[in-house]
Amino acid sequence: MAQDTKQRLLDAGLEMLLRHGYNDLGVQALLTATNTPKGSFYHYFPSKEAFALELIECYMVEVHRGLDATLGDRSLPPLARVRRFFELTQEKYREEGYLGCMLGGVGQELSGVNEVFRAKIEQCFNAIAERIAGCLEEARQRGDLPADFASRRMADLLVNCWEGAALRTRLRRDPTSLQAMLDFYFAAATG
Incomplete structure (x- = not known):
């Protein structure tokens, strides 16, 4: 019963x-x-x-679950797995009414006024980028990306671009920015 109350608060709080x-x-x-x-x-x-x-921790459990499911899907090549993660995230945004990324929203709201939240959200974005970098590195080693492709730097760029596109999607309540960003990033990365 007690855990039910805590979980109810967390679910509603998210x-x-x-x-x-x-x-x-x-x-x-x-x-x-x-x-x-x-x-x-x-x-x-x-x-x-x-x-x-704690809500941020709960959100990250969901994010890591999505990363595990997509980046761990060895039936797809590495770049398709990375893209699939973002496409599924985009679908989640659609289901929520295009409210975007909670990390991005809270980060924009609090990072300039609360060091605890700034550090926590930066840590979360770094964890996401690190996971993506591993898959990009696998793609580089397979020859799907140029030999000099900087996997970690490009994973950071992908997360940064995604967050900007997520904000625009929230403002417009339209997924066009997310789709255009993914198309541009993957064309540029492989071209």
Whole structure:
């Protein structure tokens, strides 16, 4: 029962953080949405900041699950696996109404005013880029990318471009920016 309450708070919090951002994530609204007493929230989370940091961890579990499923799919060549990860992420964005990446949204909102969140979100982006770099390196070694292709640097660039396109997609509520970015990146990388 206790874990159910904590999980209910986290599940609702993930959606609310994505939809409203950190500053508009009201603890009282969360408690009302989950029918949870205030004391229960503070039993599991010492502060709103601690709660949001745990939400980021939950989000990253989902991201790593997606990376595992796509980058680990050896039935596809490495570049197709990387692209597949982003295409599935784009599909998730569509299902959520094109709200974009929670990391990007919270990072834009808080990175200039909260060092804890800045460092945490940078750590998350680095973890994603590191996983992608491994797959890009596999593609380079297979000859699918130029011999001098800098896999880690190009993985960072891919994540950076994706985050910018995700923001534009959120602003427009339209996936065109994401698709154009993927098409451009993979054409440039292999050309």
